[in-house]
Amino acid sequence: MGTTQLEAAPEPKYWHLRTVLSEALDSEFSVGEILPNERDLAARFGVARATLRQALEQLELEGRLQRRRGVGTTVAPPRVGVAVASTDEDRPGASADAWQVVDSALDAAPAAVAGMLGVRAGESVHVLRRRRVSHGQTVAAELLYVPAASVPGLTAIDAPSGPARGRAVLRELQRQGLDGQDRAVELGSVRAEDAKELDRLPGAPVLVVTTRYFSKGTTAAVAVATYRADTCRLTFGDTPSVEIHHTPESHAS
Amino acid sequence: MGTTQLEAAPEPKYWHLRTVLSEALDSEFSVGEILPNERDLAARFGVARATLRQALEQLELEGRLQRRRGVGTTVAPPRVGVAVASTDEDRPGASADAWQVVDSALDAAPAAVAGMLGVRAGESVHVLRRRRVSHGQTVAAELLYVPAASVPGLTAIDAPSGPARGRAVLRELQRQGLDGQDRAVELGSVRAEDAKELDRLPGAPVLVVTTRYFSKGTTAAVAVATYRADTCRLTFGDTPSVEIHHTPESHAS
Numbered sequence: 001m002g003t004t005q006l007e008a009a010p011e012p013k014y015w016h017l018r019t020v021l022s023e024a025l026d027s028e029f030s031v032g033e034i035l036p037n038e039r040d041l042a043a044r045f046g047v048a049r050a051t052l053r054q055a056l057e058q059l060e061l062e063g064r065l066q067r068r069r070g071v072g073t074t075v076a077p078p079r080v081g082v083a084v085a086s087t088d089e090d091r092p093g094a095s096a097d098a099w100q101v102v103d104s105a106l107d108a109a110p111a112a113v114a115g116m117l118g119v120r121a122g123e124s125v126h127v128l129r130r131r132r133v134s135h136g137q138t139v140a141a142e143l144l145y146v147p148a149a150s151v152p153g154l155t156a157i158d159a160p161s162g163p164a165r166g167r168a169v170l171r172e173l174q175r176q177g178l179d180g181q182d183r184a185v186e187l188g189s190v191r192a193e194d195a196k197e198l199d200r201l202p203g204a205p206v207l208v209v210t211t212r213y214f215s216k217g218t219t220a221a222v223a224v225a226t227y228r229a230d231t232c233r234l235t236f237g238d239t240p241s242v243e244i245h246h247t248p249e250s251h252a253s
Numbered sequence: 254m255g256t257t258q259l260e261a262a263p264e265p266k267y268w269h270l271r272t273v274l275s276e277a278l279d280s281e282f283s284v285g286e287i288l289p290n291e292r293d294l295a296a297r298f299g300v301a302r303a304t305l306r307q308a309l310e311q312l313e314l315e316g317r318l319q320r321r322r323g324v325g326t327t328v329a330p331p332r333v334g335v336a337v338a339s340t341d342e343d344r345p346g347a348s349a350d351a352w353q354v355v356d357s358a359l360d361a362a363p364a365a366v367a368g369m370l371g372v373r374a375g376e377s378v379h380v381l382r383r384r385r386v387s388h389g390q391t392v393a394a395e396l397l398y399v400p401a402a403s404v405p406g407l408t409a410i411d412a413p414s415g416p417a418r419g420r421a422v423l424r425e426l427q428r429q430g431l432d433g434q435d436r437a438v439e440l441g442s443v444r445a446e447d448a449k450e451l452d453r454l455p456g457a458p459v460l461v462v463t464t465r466y467f468s469k470g471t472t473a474a475v476a477v478a479t480y481r482a483d484t485c486r487l488t489f490g491d492t493p494s495v496e497i498h499h500t501p502e503s504h505a506s
Contacts (some may be wrong), residue, residue: 062441065442111363185488202264205440207439236438
């Protein structure tokens with residue numbers, strides 16, 4: 001496959017079907033409803049199963065359909081806006097922080113992260129596993145990497161790992177003071193370790209947000225967060241007074 | 254399919270294959286190299302074609318592989334960082350604006366956009382089609398919606414449409430002064446109209462950035478931009494002095 005298909009007409013069959021299906025979703029189905037099986041759908045629209053699947057995949061990418069473990073394909077609710085950057089809540093450990101520490105350990109950072117942090121490859125750093133819950137659902141899983149040098153005042157308590165240790169690392173990071181951050185957003189796929197927590201299959205599309213936190217001119221911490229791409233819109237606002245992404249109306253796209 | 258597969262083991266076969274393939278890409282292939290065809294690859298790794306395809310799709314989502322019209326599947330170069338929000342360059346029409354006006358017309362905005370702009374459904378607004386080029390490649394296509402009320406000083410020149418008219422709308426919008434913006438980033442699929450410009454097939458995954466521009470307490474304009482998800486990382490920085498997303502080093506992920 002591949003090449004043959006890639007050279008096809010500018011408006012392929014599956015794209016047309018996607019539009020027809022999208023209209024059917026609007027007029028005949030309600031949120032949460034389970035779609036008929038693929039065989040019945042393909043017969044109804046007079047297309048091959050492969051074409052149908054491509055159209056369904058498109059609608060899944062667009063957040064119109066959801067495939068859920070043990071349920072099948074359902075009509076998705078509108079995506080929920082999740083604030084990624086605004087005022088204070090994006091500083092790890094700040095009071096408005098929307099993240100929960102799940103676990104913490106000392107471990108080597110991946111090469112790319114070690115590079116951003118300016119530590120040697122293989123050098124142990126604090127690795128905090130965090131989760132973000134919104135509207136009762138886990139919307140993101142994160143690994144936050146904090147080199148020992150960023151938290152010099154961390155007291156040597158007994159436990160070298162665990163959530164309590166993670167919270168202590170965050171408090172100390174917060175105490176050091178952060179002067180800013182920058183972010184990159186890109187498309188990725190769910191790692192096997194995060195799949196269960198996010199209720200997705202390994203490899204499902206996600207939005208990967210990499211944040212660098214700066215303190216005193218150096219990169220004090222790096223977070224790599226994986227947001228569910230099917231249910232979330234990431235919102236970025238520099239005008240908090242007019243942000244409305246927490247009101248129900250803005251959740252409809 | 255669907256349900257059966259969704260209930261499978263936590264580490265499915267395609268996920269394992271993705272990891273093995275990813276290592277093969279690192280050790281045996283270089284950027285731009287064309288992969289062997291699917292039959293040969295499936296035979297080499299001892300898997301079914303369907304499993305192979307799933308693994309290839311994963312690696313495409315992650316930006317490791319690229320499927321290109323008439324070429325096939327190639328090893329992708331590292332994604333390029335594209336600045337979405339920083340200082341002034343995100344104000345439409347500002348001197349550092351990275352967008353080119355391709356066309357302009359008066360047209361009705363989609364219902365969701367009309368709602369954000371506070372105009373009646375079906376009411377004509379200025380619709381500017383813009384493109385963003387980075388490193389010699391079109392990385393994004395955008396529709397910018399500007400209601401007549403946002404550009405009151407726009408002079409009635411002869412042409413009601415076209416790129417020159419679009420630039421006049423931007424100049425007037427800029428003259429009115431913008432006080433801020435907010436953004437949402439979500440996963441989407443390429444519309445048929447944008448597919449050719451972005452050199453992708455209709456329906457390919459993209460990052461959709463919706464920006465609301467505020468002026469005097471109202472939403473003066475709304476932009477819906479479609480970024481290639483395969484080649485771009487979107488960068489957001491509030492600390493321009495330490496941003497390094499335009500240097501080559503940061504392009505590697």
